[in-house]
Amino acid sequence: MLLAGQARHVIIVTSTTPLWYATRASGITAMVLLSASMVLGVLTSVRYQRPGWPRFLTVGLHRSVSLIALAFTMIHIATALADQFVPMGVQNVLIPFLTPYRTLWVGLGTIAFDLMLALIITSLLRARMSLVSWRLVHFTAYLCWPVAILHGLGTGSDTQVRWVLLLTLACVAGVTAAVCWRLSYGWPSHRAARLAGAVAVVLALIAGGTWLSNGPLQPGWARKAGSPTLVRPASAGSRQQTGQG
Template identity: 30%
Template sequence: MTLWLLIRVTGFLAYFYFTWAVVAGLLRKSKVPQKRKNLLFHMHTNVGWYGLFTLIAHFLFVVADTYIDYSLLALLIPFTGDAMNVYLGLGIIASYLFVAVLCTSDVWLTKMNRTVWKWVHFMSLPAWLLALLHGLGIGTDTSRPLISLFYASSALLVIATLSYRMKKHATVVKVN
């Protein structure tokens, strides 16, 4: 397997896992039986960590690749690299947000107040959107029909789940 293929596969996998982590997290707070909430919680937590581990592999493969010779600085600081600067920067920001969400959820959860945790946790939605834009913009396979379908269906899934969640939490204000 070539390094270039490993970069693409780990990028897709990380995005796939983060998509399901977001969906499971949104569904967990909806009206589902407790048994399903426990399943959704474990899915949400586990696929989030799988996403982080594959994201780290994606990063390491990009560092090891010599075809586009990114400097370490360009891979760590958004918008400092030459090649595909904007989309690379969006991916870097998404990565930092996902790391923050996972660390505050499982590592530092007991050491922070709930309001801070909640605000950091909500960053998973912008992180997911930035990851989508990163993949669409920098991905060399985006023009392929199956890849386009993959991105479109994941976006529809997150939008539908978010809409469902927002509808369930909407309040009705009576105006006289």
């Protein structure tokens, strides 16, 4: 998202309050937990089982890890709301693309959170709804997770930090491996759907990698991504002015 006219300004303000650090840390934690939840969910569907790893363990962990991921996502959102480095109101928690700060990339996080809520609410009510509709909603996990990763890479203040980048790539590798396992193992009667899934995975990886190396990993991404030049007056004393946001 390029906001016209912003490229002229040079100064980009970044917040250094504890709340803002908590936002970033809980975001990274939620990413790891969401990825673990994705892997566990796929392991459930391919019926992973070992002598020391019964199936109810996969299912139970999938459920628990998802709920913990939701908790960290809520911390992520609540601290961002409280910090107000990214100016946003309660309506921005559920309605995407309304924040002036990195509109597109923050909005993707909102979409991922909406999907996550839908996934978790339908799963908690699973016994009270039809299996078909639950599964349809649950398939949006394959949309929720990549959107959340894009949100993290696109708006993450720490994308260029080496260990954060490596952690993100490890999450992507783990989920990709699990999905490939499912595509090669599950759904023997849906050859076309599996092939389409495999093609989608390859295209997404190519597109994502190209975007990552040409976008967030290039200098000046913060400005390009839509960091307003002065989010709020840097008078609090605890702010530093850098090119990174």
